Amino acid sequence: MTMKQKKNRNLRTCATLVALAAVAWFGSVAANPLLADPSTNAPAVSEGAIQAPTPPPAQIVHKLTGAELYSIHCNRCHPERYPTERTAATWKTIMLHMQVRAQIPVAQSRLILKYLQDNSGR
Amino acid sequence: MKTNVIRYGMAATTGLLCLAQAQAARAEVSDADFNALKELVGQLSQEVHDLQTTNQVQNQKHQLDVQQIQDLQTKLAQTQQTATEAKQKSDEVAEVQSQPPPRVPIDEATVNHNFQMLGDAEFQYDKTSGQNGGFLLADFAPIFLYRGGDNILFEAGFDTILQNGSNPNSVPPGHDMGYGTTFNLSFAQLDYVMNDYMTLCAGELLLPLGTYTERGAGWLNLIPDNPLAVDSLIPATGVGAELRGSVPFGESGQYLEYAVYGVNGPSSNDGTGSPTSLDLGGNVGLRNNNAVASLNGNPSGGGRLGYFMPFYKPHYDVELGVSGMAGQWDNTINSHMWAGGVLDAALDLGINFKFTGEYIMTQYGSDAGEVTQQGWFAQASYRLAGLNLELPGINNVQLVGRYDSVHDGINPRVERYTAGFVYYISNTFLVEGDYEFLHSPDPTQVDDFLLQLSYGF
Numbered sequence: 001m002t003m004k005q006k007k008n009r010n011l012r013t014c015a016t017l018v019a020l021a022a023v024a025w026f027g028s029v030a031a032n033p034l035l036a037d038p039s040t041n042a043p044a045v046s047e048g049a050i051q052a053p054t055p056p057p058a059q060i061v062h063k064l065t066g067a068e069l070y071s072i073h074c075n076r077c078h079p080e081r082y083p084t085e086r087t088a089a090t091w092k093t094i095m096l097h098m099q100v101r102a103q104i105p106v107a108q109s110r111l112i113l114k115y116l117q118d119n120s121g122r
Numbered sequence: 123m124k125t126n127v128i129r130y131g132m133a134a135t136t137g138l139l140c141l142a143q144a145q146a147a148r149a150e151v152s153d154a155d156f157n158a159l160k161e162l163v164g165q166l167s168q169e170v171h172d173l174q175t176t177n178q179v180q181n182q183k184h185q186l187d188v189q190q191i192q193d194l195q196t197k198l199a200q201t202q203q204t205a206t207e208a209k210q211k212s213d214e215v216a217e218v219q220s221q222p223p224p225r226v227p228i229d230e231a232t233v234n235h236n237f238q239m240l241g242d243a244e245f246q247y248d249k250t251s252g253q254n255g256g257f258l259l260a261d262f263a264p265i266f267l268y269r270g271g272d273n274i275l276f277e278a279g280f281d282t283i284l285q286n287g288s289n290p291n292s293v294p295p296g297h298d299m300g301y302g303t304t305f306n307l308s309f310a311q312l313d314y315v316m317n318d319y320m321t322l323c324a325g326e327l328l329l330p331l332g333t334y335t336e337r338g339a340g341w342l343n344l345i346p347d348n349p350l351a352v353d354s355l356i357p358a359t360g361v362g363a364e365l366r367g368s369v370p371f372g373e374s375g376q377y378l379e380y381a382v383y384g385v386n387g388p389s390s391n392d393g394t395g396s397p398t399s400l401d402l403g404g405n406v407g408l409r410n411n412n413a414v415a416s417l418n419g420n421p422s423g424g425g426r427l428g429y430f431m432p433f434y435k436p437h438y439d440v441e442l443g444v445s446g447m448a449g450q451w452d453n454t455i456n457s458h459m460w461a462g463g464v465l466d467a468a469l470d471l472g473i474n475f476k477f478t479g480e481y482i483m484t485q486y487g488s489d490a491g492e493v494t495q496q497g498w499f500a501q502a503s504y505r506l507a508g509l510n511l512e513l514p515g516i517n518n519v520q521l522v523g524r525y526d527s528v529h530d531g532i533n534p535r536v537e538r539y540t541a542g543f544v545y546y547i548s549n550t551f552l553v554e555g556d557y558e559f560l561h562s563p564d565p566t567q568v569d570d571f572l573l574q575l576s577y578g579f
Binding site: 068069071075076079080081082090092093094097099100101102103104105108 | 265319336368369370377379428441
């Protein structure tokens with residue numbers, strides 16, 4: 001394989017990865033209802049109707065619960081573990097480990113821990 | 123009754139008097155008769171008086187009985203009230219007892235419950251093309267955790283592997299006597315959560331070059347073998363210190379993650395700058411002659427920047443990251459640099475589909491010139507539960523495929539196609555199997571069939 005062929009192969013590989021990342025990125029942004037804009041779902045107003053002054057559109061952001069964050073994060077690396085598998089005290093140690101290892105934000109880690117402890121095996 | 127007796131007595135007396143008057147009117151009454159009659163009247167009067175007295179006594183007794191009955195009724199009402207209250211209290215106690223006991227806050231100061239063991243164990247059957255198939259106890263890999271309060275964690279992982287006696291000079295090869303057990307420290311680090319956005323880690327660190335090393339090894343991966351490029355191009359661990367953390371954006375779960383670190387870095391396994399002497403993991407600060415020193419003059423530094431974003435609903439998310447590391451790797455006069463970079467991506471589309479991939483490129487100087495290495499892998503998996511087929515056991519099956527390749531800059535490129543499956547006996551007990559089609563100019567690198575029993579604990 002010549003140097004030119006090697007360079008072409010490298011370029012193709014990079015381009016494929018970048019394209020894949022770009023598609024995933026834009027696809028996820030376009031389909032993200034967690035950041036829904038209510039103005040796009042507003043009912044149609046007939047022409048000539050007196051319109052009350054509309055407030056500036058605000059983003060409705062769904063605040064994720066501990067259970068949702070648990071579903072989001074845990075399954076990324078391993079099958080979900082049931083909250084009843086551990087006690088409240090051991091979940092605290094394990095969540096600190098997972099928080100550091102998977103770089104879960106501390107605020108989200110707290111919510112997940114509360115969910116696990118509330119439903120733990122005592 | 124007594125009143126009637128009195129009435130009848132009085133009526134009889136009156137009748138006798140009238141009768142006597144009538145007799146007197148008709149005839150003369152003798153004194154004797156008169157006196158007898160008088161005595162009789164006196165007796166009757168006495169009886170009437172006795173009866174009145176008796177009646178009074180009976181009335182008094184009756185009043186006492188009535189009073190006693192009223193007292194008893196009052197006491198009965200009080201007893202019934204007490205019984206009702208007791209029943210209510212009993213019901214309340216029973217209700218409280220039927221509920222789970224309230225959770226008591228953990229007393230961190232007096233209770234030692236912070237020690238925890240996690241990890242995994244794998245048992246393998248391996249059949250490489252041209253070799254006899256064999257069972258092997260591949261790995262027992264516990265992770266010990268000790269949490270000191272809310273912000274400090276010590277974690278250490280080990281690998282225990284059993285293998286035949288490993289004299290490399292045995293003739294024929296692999297027939298050394300007996301067997302041996304290797305016990306390796308995979309990582310050991312102290313973590314201090316400084317605040318919500320920064321954690322200090324120190325020790326033998328799992329390096330954030332990509333995410334596979336930190337989050338994909340052992341039973342976490344769906345294929346028993348690691349990607350070729352991850353195993354051969356980048357160091358898995360380094361001894362040093364690291365700052366890491368993540369910064370969330372809004373309430374939708376997005377966050378930016380970062381890590382910066384300094385470690386001893388790679389070294390030369392024979393002290394030369396030969397291109398084949400690069401040793402990615404052998405510079406741990408304590409030399410084999412017990413000298414406490416790095417094997418080269420300058421440490422390595424690196425970092426990773428990643429972005430995670432959930433979308434649509436839970437289990438739909440994407441993570442992209444870029445990471446790199448650079449430093450001196452040998453200690454010759456013309457000291458050489460080693461540098462590596464990784465692009466990583468992970469995509470979850472529901473609970474059933476998962477994609478991960480990494481592209482790795484490294485470059486290092488040597489006495490023979492620059493050596494450029496590169497490799498990548500792309501892995502996709504799908505749980506058949508997503509097909510909603512009503513076939514026995516099929517919902518426990520996950521199919522997985524991976525392509526990976528590596529070019530170490532010295533030997534020709536190696537490519538591998540892997541097709542496999544995972545069968546979930548439970549959420550932590552898995553049967554994994556795969557066939558690896560290897561394309562390598564090296565005749566010792568051949569196709570491989572792996573069957574593995576994995577348990578995560």
